[in-house]
Amino acid sequence: MKAILMTAVGGPEVLSLQEIDEPQITSPTEIKVKLHAAGVNPIDTKVRRRGVFFPNPLPAVLGCDGAGKVVAVGSAADRFKPGDKVWFCHGGLGREQGNYAEYTVLDQRWAAPMPVSLSYAEAAAAPLVLITAWGALFDRGGLEAGQTVLVHAGAGGVGHVAIQLAKLKGARVITTVSSAQKAEFVKALGADHTVDYKTEGGFAEAVNRLTDGKGCDLVFDTVGPSVFEESIPVTAHFGRLVTILEPGALNWGEARIRNLLIGFELMLTPMLRDLDAARDKQIAMLNQCAEWIDQGRLKIHLSNRMALEDAAEAHELIEAGHTQGKIVLTM
Incomplete structure (x- = not known):
């Protein structure tokens, strides 16, 4: 699959579009998602400039926010089925794969049903x-x-x-x-x-x-x-x-x-410290926000929709500051 790899610590030029193996389900409760969009957040640029949070070697796939369609589920996964649309904030910090890629795998607990009124790009911009x-x-x-x-x-x-x-x-x-x-x-x-x-x-x-x-x-x-x-x-x-x-x-x-x-407020703490109860609460937040979004009471604004291969340019825009709303990468 195509993915953007962070090959070193540094500027946007360390982001490289490459072909890597698709991730595979290894746990009964995991789901595999075909990603349609990934949100770009300031934390992505900070990880790129300062290094990943975990001692795993580079390269790494960045991107905490994602949205896509479930294509496979583990033997004990019962919350989603193939074809379901999901959004989530998971990975991208140097341990689990991030979402600047065409596919990802995550435990079903950390995904939520996507608001039906949103596009993949809008949904990927929102969780974090x-x-x-x-x-x-x-x-x-x-x-x-x-x-x-x-x-x-x-x-x-x-x-x-x-x-x-x-x-x-x-x-x-x-x-x-x-x-x-x-x-x-x-x-x-x-x-x-x-x-x-x-x-x-x-x-x-x-x-x-x-x-x-x-x-x-x-x-x-x-x-x-x-x-x-x-x-x-x-x-x-x-x-x-x-x-x-x-x-x-x-x-x-x-x-x-x-x-x-x-x-x-650092919403990444539950993911960094494996605080499952706190992550469950975050999923409840997304579910409530999805309800408000579908009722037309909460809106997500996109300033830029960019192709996956333009990740370096997206980082440059974020670091330049004064972005209105969110930037997303689409696959």
Whole structure:
């Protein structure tokens, strides 16, 4: 089968389209999937630049997100049958094969039925960002109806679904953007207020104005250290500040005075640490999101659909930043 191999640690040029053997079912509860699309996420580029998480030798197939059709099942697999469409976040970290390939094999527990209203490309774009946003907003952030949440980079992959999940919860959503075009995009997703941090010279003053100086009950940082630090004064006293990145060295004094709860969201932890109960919960998240998607209450936006052989270019686009929605590779 065709697959994109990470042949070394480095830039996008280390990604190479090659022919490799198709994976085979080796456990009774596994399913084999013909992949139709693979999501491209920032974690893929970080693994490529820094190395895989496990001590297995290169080459490796990257790509955590996938969607496709079941073509074979193990003798004890009873959740799916050949012909079923599935989506999942599995592999791509250096142990199990990732999804930049034409086929993959995984345990049936880690796949979920694909939303019937989505294309393979849309479905492949969704699992990692949906689980990340859910975990940050609800599990770590404790978001409740009537509360105010600030979602940073609302037009991005995680941000654009976080806005929608927060609105489904009944929250008021403020989000940061970098252009008028992105402001219109996030408003169409349900954002109540947008802050263009480029034209307004930052976001803190605007957010405090929108909250009458009280700050937001929850701030969700998807950007990094400087934004995390600048978010502390716009988080309400006794509020929550959740990040998907490392905040770096900073002065925690104001966070302490405000009695903030600081949370980290890394949806890959259950896969990295083999926490099966936590992965089961993630599958439940996907099942609920599938229901909302099929009801037309949750949408996945694709900025680029690219061919498998264009994986290096996809990585370049991700690393350039400011992608609106998601990028996928199609087979």
